[in-house]
Amino acid sequence: DTGVSQNPRHKITKRGQNVTFRCDPISEHNRLYWYRQTLGQGPEFLTYFQNEAQLEKSRLLSDRFSAERPKGSFSTLEIQRTEQGDSAMYLCASSGGGAGAEAFFGQGTRLTVV
Amino acid sequence: EDQVTQSPEALRLQEGESSSLNCSYTVSGLRGLFWYRQDPGKGPEFLFTLYSAGEEKEKERLKATLTKKESFLHITAPKPEDSATYLCAVRLSGGSYIPTFGRGTSLIVHP
Numbered sequence: 001d002t003g004v005s006q007n008p009r010h011k012i013t014k015r016g017q018n019v020t021f022r023c024d025p026i027s028e029h030n031r032l033y034w035y036r037q038t039l040g041q042g043p044e045f046l047t048y049f050q051n052e053a054q055l056e057k058s059r060l061l062s063d064r065f066s067a068e069r070p071k072g073s074f075s076t077l078e079i080q081r082t083e084q085g086d087s088a089m090y091l092c093a094s095s096g097g098g099a100g101a102e103a104f105f106g107q108g109t110r111l112t113v114v
Numbered sequence: 115e116d117q118v119t120q121s122p123e124a125l126r127l128q129e130g131e132s133s134s135l136n137c138s139y140t141v142s143g144l145r146g147l148f149w150y151r152q153d154p155g156k157g158p159e160f161l162f163t164l165y166s167a168g169e170e171k172e173k174e175r176l177k178a179t180l181t182k183k184e185s186f187l188h189i190t191a192p193k194p195e196d197s198a199t200y201l202c203a204v205r206l207s208g209g210s211y212i213p214t215f216g217r218g219t220s221l222i223v224h225p
Contacts, residue, residue, distance in 0.1 A: 004157075031211055042118075042201055042215035043158065056212060091157055095211070102148050103203075103213055105157035 002026060004106035006092050012112045013082055020078045021109045025094030032075050033103060034067055035091040043091055049075060082113045117141050120202050120216035127223050130191045135219045137202030138184040147185050148213060149178050150201040158201055192223045 005024040013019050025032050030051050035043035046065065048056040051072035064082075069075040079086055089110050093103040121136045137147070146165055150158035162171040164180040171178045175196065177188040187200055199220045203213035 006157075033212065035215075040217070042120075042203075042217045045212055045214065048212050050211070093157075093213075102146070102160050102163045104160055105150075107157045108155075110155070 004094055004104055006106035006109050010110045015113055017082055018080045020076055021090055023075045023092030029094035029096040031095045033093045034077050037089045084113050087111055087113045117214050118204055118216035120219050124220045127192055129223055129225050132190045135187040135200055139204050141206055143206050146205040148203045149187055152199045152201055194223045194225050197223045
């Protein structure tokens with residue numbers, strides 16, 4: 001399967017714990033995006049990488065959130081000191097080619113903070 | 115103010131009853147409008163990209179069209195398996211490659 005892969009698919013954690021999610025993009029794609037989605041809403045942008053450089057972060061992104069993309073390959077999203085409001089689906093997408101190229105999504109990681 | 119607005123929020127159709135979903139955007143400098151389908155608990159699945167007014171794309175019972183300020187997703191003779199949330203996203207010129215999404219239209223097709 002050469003699509004975008006996200007792990008884990010589901011994560012239940014206690015409030016205050018740290019969690020880390022992994023995204024493996026389509027291998028030839030140089031752009032990688034993280035989104036968050038809650039029930040009944042569209043995906044909300046969190047952060048964007050071009051190769052290994054993190055080029056944009058949402059103003060809504062708390063300093064408890066950090067993302068990396070070492071060597072421009074896979075990416076990780078870490079949430080420190082989780083809160084109940086962090087419960088959501090975390091989606092990763094990748095794209096390549098020109099400025100108009102479409103983004104392809106993984107299946108997401110469902111986070112539940114109890 | 116939302117840059118991408120989708121309507122209706124929810125739509126219920128009988129099998130075979132054709133209809134259209136709307137996606138309007140308020141910004142200029144479009145570098146791509148994207149339609150996705152999302153099933154519950156899954157990531158969005160890419161359907162179409164439209165780049166310029168007048169462009170049309172088709173896939174099975176779906177047809178996407180684009181004008182200067184909005185796009186329509188036409189569903190012809192839908193089947194229950196077309197039930198899903200349909201998301202629209204835009205990518206703007208000016209250097210940002212980030213697709214901005216609307217809230218989606220939840221479509222239910224009854225047999």
